[in-house]
Amino acid sequence: MTRNCILCLCLSLGLCLAAEAPSGAEILKKVDENGYAATRVAVSEMVIHLARNTRTVRAKSWVEGADKSFTEFLYPARDAGTKMLKLKDELWMYTPETDRTIKISGHMLRQSVMGSDLSYEDMMEDRKLVDLYDAEVTGEDKMLGRPCWIVKLTAKAPDVSYYSREVWVDKERYLPLREDRFAKSGKLLKTTEVKSVAQYQGRWFADRATFKDALRSGEGTEFVVDSLRLNVPIPDYIFSKASLRK
Amino acid sequence: MIILRLAIRNLRGAGLRTWLNAIALSFAFVAIIFGQGMLRGMNKQAEDASTAFEYAGGQYWHEDYDPYDPLTLENAHAPVPPVLESLAAAGKAAPILVIPGSIYPQGRLKPVLLKGIDPAQKVVAIPTAALGDTTEDLPLLIGSRTATATGLAVGDQVTVQWRDADGAFDARDGRVVQIMETSVGTVDIGQVWLPLAQLQELAGMRGEATLVTVARGLGRTGHDRIVLNSDRVPNGAGWQFRDPEFLLSDLRQMVASKTIGQSIMFVVLFLLAMLAIFDTQLLSVFRRRREIGMLIALGMTRAQVIVLFTLEGALHSIFAAILGTLYAGPLFIYLNRNGFTIPGMDSFGFALGDRLYPAFTAGLIFGTTVLVFVVTAFVAWLPARRIAKLKPTDALAGRGT
Numbered sequence: 001m002t003r004n005c006i007l008c009l010c011l012s013l014g015l016c017l018a019a020e021a022p023s024g025a026e027i028l029k030k031v032d033e034n035g036y037a038a039t040r041v042a043v044s045e046m047v048i049h050l051a052r053n054t055r056t057v058r059a060k061s062w063v064e065g066a067d068k069s070f071t072e073f074l075y076p077a078r079d080a081g082t083k084m085l086k087l088k089d090e091l092w093m094y095t096p097e098t099d100r101t102i103k104i105s106g107h108m109l110r111q112s113v114m115g116s117d118l119s120y121e122d123m124m125e126d127r128k129l130v131d132l133y134d135a136e137v138t139g140e141d142k143m144l145g146r147p148c149w150i151v152k153l154t155a156k157a158p159d160v161s162y163y164s165r166e167v168w169v170d171k172e173r174y175l176p177l178r179e180d181r182f183a184k185s186g187k188l189l190k191t192t193e194v195k196s197v198a199q200y201q202g203r204w205f206a207d208r209a210t211f212k213d214a215l216r217s218g219e220g221t222e223f224v225v226d227s228l229r230l231n232v233p234i235p236d237y238i239f240s241k242a243s244l245r246k
Numbered sequence: 247m248i249i250l251r252l253a254i255r256n257l258r259g260a261g262l263r264t265w266l267n268a269i270a271l272s273f274a275f276v277a278i279i280f281g282q283g284m285l286r287g288m289n290k291q292a293e294d295a296s297t298a299f300e301y302a303g304g305q306y307w308h309e310d311y312d313p314y315d316p317l318t319l320e321n322a323h324a325p326v327p328p329v330l331e332s333l334a335a336a337g338k339a340a341p342i343l344v345i346p347g348s349i350y351p352q353g354r355l356k357p358v359l360l361k362g363i364d365p366a367q368k369v370v371a372i373p374t375a376a377l378g379d380t381t382e383d384l385p386l387l388i389g390s391r392t393a394t395a396t397g398l399a400v401g402d403q404v405t406v407q408w409r410d411a412d413g414a415f416d417a418r419d420g421r422v423v424q425i426m427e428t429s430v431g432t433v434d435i436g437q438v439w440l441p442l443a444q445l446q447e448l449a450g451m452r453g454e455a456t457l458v459t460v461a462r463g464l465g466r467t468g469h470d471r472i473v474l475n476s477d478r479v480p481n482g483a484g485w486q487f488r489d490p491e492f493l494l495s496d497l498r499q500m501v502a503s504k505t506i507g508q509s510i511m512f513v514v515l516f517l518l519a520m521l522a523i524f525d526t527q528l529l530s531v532f533r534r535r536r537e538i539g540m541l542i543a544l545g546m547t548r549a550q551v552i553v554l555f556t557l558e559g560a561l562h563s564i565f566a567a568i569l570g571t572l573y574a575g576p577l578f579i580y581l582n583r584n585g586f587t588i589p590g591m592d593s594f595g596f597a598l599g600d601r602l603y604p605a606f607t608a609g610l611i612f613g614t615t616v617l618v619f620v621v622t623a624f625v626a627w628l629p630a631r632r633i634a635k636l637k638p639t640d641a642l643a644g645r646g647t
Contacts, residue, residue: 051354105317155414157412158410158412159412160413161409161413161415162415183414184415184416185416187405187418187419189407189415215350215355215407216353216354216355217352
């Protein structure tokens with residue numbers, strides 16, 4: 001009798017836990033929902049740790065949905081006025097020194113942005129994770145002192161840049177706190193580690209994170225959000241090629 | 247004959263003046279032959295090396311391939327047409343797959359072109375046999391310039407990253423199995439060679455290539471000409487044949503541009519020498535008026551006197567040729583055989599190797615001699631024309647001109 005009771009207790013506890021643990025797909029969906037805003041206007045800094053020195057690049061970005069974004073670099077002086085426009089899967093860049101707008105495409109998308117650990121392609125990534133990956137919860141861990149799900153993502157289609165990823169997702173806020181991106185061969189290519197989070201208009205976002213190209217030596221690139229406004233109206237002209245030269 | 251003997255006697259009589267002119271002209275002479283020989287040597291050497299290491303008997307390019315536009319590389323690959331496949335199997339062609347990638351020597355990102363080639367190929371002189379090393383998971387062959395730029399040595403392990411046919415990133419650790427010495431920078435700088443089958447597998451491009459290099463001599467004989475008839479199979483499959491003439495045209499244009507630059511220097515040198523001849527002739531006509539009057543009085547026609555003076559001027563070029571042969575001949579023969587090293591030869595922009603062997607051909611020497619003789623004769627004739635206007639009586643009195 002006692003044995004049966006203990007067995008029933010364990011079974012019901014297990015069922016309760018299983019009920020609590022969402023599926024990988026559910027976690028991904030919530031992560032996508034949490035990160036999505038109709039529009040975003042942010043001022044941020046990239047602290048790029050190079051072999052011999054460190055440089056800081058400050059930029060203001062306007063983002064609408066997943067398809068449109070416009071970035072203007074504000075600092076340092078030599079990069080000030082450089083602008084990038086992304087419309088769907090196309091990217092243009094304007095540099096004031098040359099007074100020219102060039103389309104970044106092909107292998108150029110793989111080049112680093114301002115010497116950082118981020119490529120143009122990384123910056124352009126916008127598709128929802130749930131559309132790209134099959135997800136499976138593989139464990140639990142703690143990041144920044146918060147309990148996380150460890151979710152293993154495997155590409156659904158062969159045309160996804162990173163074949164697999166491992167994401168540490170805050171169990172309560174559904175905010176990724178760490179992410180490792182892997183090549184098809186299983187080699188670690190890039191890592192993202194959130195250093196601190198902050199609430200913007202009631203939602204949690206990472207406000208300091210380190211991106212690292214795992215194949216390169218160095219300390220990676222820090223990404224620091226100074227201000228973030230969500231769902232603010234952005235005039236249409238911002239997302240036009242004409243605004244690159246303004 | 248009398249005129250020739252007279253001209254030689256007069257020149258010998260002029261003594262030092264004749265030899266100074268001849269020496270000045272010989273400098274121009276030698277400089278022109280040396281410069282042209284250098285350029286011809288460069289051209290020949292670069293063409294031979296490029297043919298041996300890269301172009302062989304020509305290349306079939308995928309229709310989207312443009313070596314000067316890396317953006318084309320993502321789409322410039324397709325299955326090797328069966329006719330070229332059979333040539334490759336017979337050892338007469340070498341398919342090459344080119345994809346953009348990166349290597350990370352000492353943790354530094356370096357964009358490169360990854361080139362897959364059959365380790366057993368003998369079509370080009372790239373030492374691909376080293377890629378047949380089956381003990382290595384991913385054997386890599388690089389050129390000495392890439393090795394210097396990346397700090398890689400034989401036995402070093404380096405991470406190689408690329409995107410497969412679908413666009414997904416992939417990366418592996420490879421090991422440098424050989425560093426090749428080649429004067430052809432276009433198969434070396436920023437390039438990493440891998441076994442073709444392995445790259446095809448890793449990139450998800452089985453049986454595909456970007457270009458196919460065919461062996462030298464193909465297309466000239468019966469069977470090969472049928473196989474390589476560009477109107478037949480290969481073109482139909484979206485492959486375009488680029489013959490050695492086309493492939494070497496850029497190199498030839500580069501040499502031509504250098505020739506133009508050098509020619510300006512030769513023209514200046516030559517003009518200085520011609521100025522000396524012209525001055526000498528002008529002075530002769532002025533100072534030798536009595537002699538001219540005497541010759542005409544003795545029965546020579548004005549035309550014969552003009553020929554005499556023109557011949558005297560033109561003979562300077564013959565003396566210059568003899569002088570030049572005496573002091574530069576042994577040097578040219580030595581350089582032709584042993585070559586010489588110019589510091590920074592790699593920066594010339596085409597394949598030159600460690601030593602440059604100038605090509606002083608008989609045609610070059612004969613052509614230059616004739617050219618110099620004709621120009622000198624013309625320059626000598628210009629002041630001599632004045633003799634036609636000279637009255638014998640005035641000339642005998644030392645007046646006129």
